[in-house]
Amino acid sequence: MRVLLAAPSSPARLHNLVPLAWALRTAGHDVKIAGRQSFVDEILRTGCVAVDLGTEDTESAALAEFAELWRPEVVVADAQAPAAGVATIRLLGPLDESGPADFDTAYDTVPPSLRDSSDARPVRHVPYFGPVVVPEWLRRKARRSRVLLSLTDVTLAGPVFDAVAAVDAEVVWATDSTRIPAGVTMPPNVRLVDTAPPAALLPACSAVIHDGDASLALAAATHGVPQLSLTETAIGARIAAFGAGRVGSAEHVAELASLSGAATALRDEIAALPAPRELVAALTR
Structure with missing residues (x-):
């Protein structure tokens, strides 16, 4: 079966498609991912064939x-990808x-408990963040x-440092010390590293602090x-309404340990959803 995936120029949106692409490939299907010329290298890093x-x-x-030339049996597109002119x-x-209006069928990697309402069929989320290397410090x-700790807005570092200083845990942040704002004191339990790949670190984490990264949020829920x-x-x-997280001030850090039960329940819900390989079987039928 020939399957064409259409990806917008967003690594996070492409990464949501990759587990299905690989499930299709390992099932023996011919898979290509189409994207803009400026995004081709990002597609190639997934190990898939790119269409410029x-x-x-x-x-x-x-x-x-x-699509008219190659005639794929199935076209799978992200919600922001252009239509291929076929089903x-x-x-x-x-x-x-929410689901776009121009789909024939929709699937959703966000579990039902985290959607207000959706006509899309659920499929298990498999976190993917691109090629990573497990750093030496994480092998010990x-x-x-x-x-x-994942911050794109470094101005939040001060309040976070104040909140985690009393936590009995090693707080890992992949950043350079020069990015820490002047006048902010880093507590001894914060460790700065060159890289902290979520794919390698999340299974060993007791909590995650971020500033709104939706992909990291769902990956943390999955784990x-x-x-x-x-x-x-x-x-x-x-996620906060489910009881598996908090939103807002860094002062909520002290509450995270009490949320482990709800976080485990959300993980179990996600794990019970159909895996991408089961979606492959549905697409084949």
């Missing part, structure tokens, strides 16, 4: 033209609020629990890790 659609101006026409299945993810057994989102997002708010 040119620029933003030519993207939609090029996708429809290639399209949409695969929604943590960056999508930790002397205490680890907390992953049953309590989390604090310092910025309010739709998925962060729903």
